[in-house]
Amino acid sequence: MRAANIFERYLTTPRKMIMTSIMVGVVLAMTTSALYALWLHHKREQGYDILAQGIQRYVRDYFNDLEAVADTLQPLTQAGCNHVSADLTSRAAFNINVRAFLLVNNGTAYCSSATGSMSEPMAKLAPAIDTHQKVDLEIMPGTPMMPGKPTIAIWYQNPANAQRGIFTTLNVNLAPYLLFTSRHRDAASVALVIGDKAISTASPGVHSVASLVSSPLRIATLPDYPIKLFIYGRTWSREDIALSALSGILSGALGGCLCGYLLYVRQRSGKEILQGIRRNQFYIVWQPVVESKNLTMTGAEVLMRWEHPTAGAIPPDAFINFAEAQQLIVPLTRHLFKLIAKEAPLLMDILPQGAKLGVNIAPGHLHSPEFKEDIRQFAASLPDGHFQVVFEITERDMIKEKEAVSLFAWLHQQGFEIAVDDFGTGHSALIYLERFTMDYLKIDRGFVNAIGTETVTSPVLDAVITLARRLNMTTVAEGVETWEQTKWLRDRGVNYLQGFFFSRPVRVAQLIDWQRQRSGK
Template sequence: MLTRYLSSPKKTLILSLIYGLLAALLVASMHAWYQHANREQRYLTLMNDLSAYVETYFHELKATADTIQPLTASGCEEVASELTSRSAFHINVRAFLLVKDDVAYCSSATGAMRLPLRELVPGIDMDKEVDITLMQGTPKLPGKPAIAVWFRNPLLDARGVFTTLNVNLTPYLIYTSRQHDIAGVALIVDDKVLSTFAPNVLTTADLPDNQVGIRALSDYPVKLALYGDMWPADDVQLSVLLGLCVGILTTLASGYVLSTRSQPGREILSGIKRNQFSVVWQPVVESSGLRVTGVEALLRWQHPQAGAIPPDAFIGYAEAQDLIAPLTQHLFKLIAADAATLKSVLPPGAKMGVNIAPGHMHSPTFKDDVTRFVASLPPGYFQLVFEITERDMLQEKEAVSLFSWIHEQGIEIAIDDFGTGHSALIYLERFTLDFLKIDRGFINAIGTETVTSPVLDAVLTLASKLNMTTVAEGVETPEQAKWLRARGVNYLQGFLFSRPLPLRDFVLWQRNRIPPEA
C-alpha cells in the first residue's frame, strides 16, 4: 500500500522514462531553437548587408547618371568622348546611352546610334524618374542577361540616360561562395528574376519555395530574396542526437536516484533520521463526566515529496518489512519528548495509549525498548496502555509470557480495533487483557439499523461478561455518544470531542475546553 505514495520498481521505471523523455525533448528543443535563432539572425544580417550593398550601388550609379544628364542637351558628336570617359571607370556598366525623344542616339561603347528605346527595352517605363527591368541580353551580348536602368532627365523633357549592367554587379555570387548554408539569392524586378538558380532570366513562378527572407529596396523597384533551409537536416539530427544522449543519461540518473532513495523501506529509515515523523494526540474521555482522562499517541508521516502518508500505508509496510521495531522505537522517543508538556494539562494517572504491533513484541529488543521507554517518562505519572493491533497473529506461547511481563511493568493491555482482525476472539480467550477498543466501523452503524448493530450489542455483552473496560473509537455524533453511554461503555474517543492534534494544539484545546454536561 505504501508504494501508492512512494516509488515502486514499476513506478520508478515509468518516472525515470518520463524524466528522460522530458529532458530529451527539452534539450533537443532548446538546441534546435537556438540553432534556428542563430540561423535566422545570420539570414537577417545577410539580408541587411546585401540590401545595403545593392542600394548603395544603385545610388552611386544614379550619381554617375546625374553627371551625364547635361550631355543629353547636345549631339553625340559633341559629347561622345566625354560620355565614354565618364562611364569608363564605373564598375559593371556595359554602356551608357543618351536618349532623346524616346530614341537612344549616343552610346558610350559604340558612339552615334539611332534606336528606339522602347524597341530595345520594351519593359522600361520612360515616364518614371527611375525604372529598372531585366533583359535576356543586349544587341552586342545577346546571350548574356543584363540589368537595364532608366534615369529620366529632371530638367529636359523626353531626355534621359539609359544604362545596361552586367549581372555580376550584384554581390550574391560573391556571398554564396562563402555562405554554404544559403541555397540561392535572387534579384526580382516585377515578375522577372536574376538568380543563382539559372544563368538566364527566370520568372517568379520558377523560384523554389524555400525562401528565408525578402527585402524591397526603398528607392528602386527591386527586391532581393534569400533561399535556404531554416531547419536543415544536419541541425535537426544534431539536436535529436544531443537530446537522445541527455535523455538516456537523465533516465539512468533518475532511475538510480529513485531506486536508491525512494524505496519504501529506505524512505522510512530516512524519514526517522530526518525527523519527518511526528506524534499527534487524540483525547479519550470518560463516559460518566465526559472529562479527559487519557490520550492516544498516533504516529504521522509528512513526506517532503509525497506529502502526508496515511498511517495504514506506512505502518503496514513497516510490519511487512521488519521495520516496525525501529519505527516504534522512534515513536517512543517522540512520546517521551512530549510527555513533560502533556503532564501539565493531564491529571495524574492519565492513561496514555500506545500502539504496539505483534512484530515488535516478538523482536529481541522489545523488552529493552519498553524498559527505556518507561524510564524516559515522568515517574509514576502516566498509566501506559499498550494497544495491540491484529495485523499479525501473536505467537501464543511467547505472547503469554510477554503479556505477563508487560503487566509486571505496570502497563495495561488493550486489544485495538476489536472485531476487524482474524484473531480478536482468540485474543480474548487465551490472553489476559484490560481494555477492549471497539472499532469505529461498529460505532458508525449506531442508529442505522444495519446488521452491524446487533453485533455491537453482542460485543458489549461479551466485554461485560469478561469484566473488560471498553473504549469506543470513532465517536462523531452526540447520538452515538448517548447510545454508548446508555449501554455502559467506559470511554469515548472520536471527532465529537477532538480530532488528533499536534502537541501545541492539544495543550491549547485542553486548557480552553469546557466539558459538556454529563
C-alpha cells in the same frame, strides 16, 4: 506483507515515482524540443533578416554609385558624339560590370562608349524602358554585342533636359549574391526581379517571375529603383529538427532522472517520518483499560497515529515497523513522549492517582544508548506521582536477552512496570516469561476472538490465563468486542479488559467526555 511494502502503499510507490518521472521526462523532452526548435527558427529568421538587409544595402550602394557616375555623364548629352566619345569610353572602362554607357537624345541613342557614334531608337534597344521616368530598369536577355548574356539596362533621365539622358547596360555578376547566401546555411538562392522578369543565383538565364517555383522568404526593395530582391531558403531544416529532437531527448532523460531522484529523496520514508514529526502530523489516541470486576476505567493505553497530508491515515504497523527499519524509532518515540506529556495532565480529573498509562516501547529504542536518559526526561515531564507508567514490549519483537534483563531491572528500580504485549503471537512466548521479569501479560485479540467458537484456540487461552496466574502476572485482555467475551474473561479471572466493547481509541477530549458520561458527572 512487509512493513516497507505496506508503508509504500500509503506513500509514493516506486512504480508511481517511475511513471511520474517518465511523464515529466516526456513533457520536458517535448517542451525542450519545441522551445529549442522555435529558438533555432527564430535565429534562422533573424539570419534571413540580416541577409536581406545586407543584400539590400549592397545593391543600394552599387546603384547609388552608378547613379553618381551617370550624373557626371549627364553634361555629355549636350554635345555631339565625336566630342565626348573618348571621355565616355574612359568612364565606362573604370566602372565595374558596366558594358556600355549610351547617350540618348529625343528617344534615340546616338553615342556609345563601346561603338562610338550610333543611331538606334530606345524603343528598339530596350522596349520596356520608359524614358519619361527619372529612373527605369529592365532585365534583357542580351545586347547586340553580347547576345545570350543577360544584362540589366538602366535609364537615368537628365534632370536639366527631360529629352536627354544616360542609358547603361550592366553585366549580371551574381558572385556577390552567392557570397551573401553562403553566410546563411539555409539560404538557397537570391533573385533580382524587375517587372515580370528575374535573374537568379539558382539557374542561369532570364526567367519570368511566374516561373519561380516557391514564394520567397524575404522581399527587399529599393526606394528609388523599381527592383525587388527575392531571397529563397528553408524555414525548417532537417539538421535543426534532429538537433531539437536530440536536445529534447537529453533534457527529458536528465529531467526524468532528476525528477525520480528528487521524488525518491522527498518521498523517502525516513524523511517523510521526520517531516511528519516536524509538521505535527502525528497525534495520540487513548484506549480505556477497565478493571474487569466493576468495569471501571483504571488506566489507558496510548497509541500513536499518523495523518499524512496526501496519503491520509497510515496504519501504525506500517509506520512504526518502518521507522524501526529506518532507525528512526528513537525520534518517533521521543515525539510520542512529548505528546503524552502534553495531554496527560488533562486526564488527572478522570483517572485516579496510580492510574496505568500503557506506552509501547520498541526494541530499537530499548537498546539505544539514549534510552535511560529519554525515560528519565519522560518521567519528569508527567504530573508528579499521579500516573503509573507501564511499558509494553511486543512479544513478536526480538530483544537482546542480556541487555534486556538489566534494562528491565533498571526500569523496575525507577518505579516503572513492564508488560509483554500481544502474548502468544510470536515464536518466543514462553522464553519471554522464563527469562524476563514481567508485571503484565496482555492477551492478544486473536485468542479473545475465539471465545464462544469451537476452535483449538480456546483451550490455549485457558492455558495462557492459568500460566499467568501461576507466575503471579496481572492479565489484560485486548480486543474485547462483545458482552459474551467480557463475561467469559471475568469468569476466568482476567484482571483488566480493553477493546471496542468499551471504547475505540479516541482523542483526549473524547475520552474525557466518555468517562464523564459513564460516571454521570
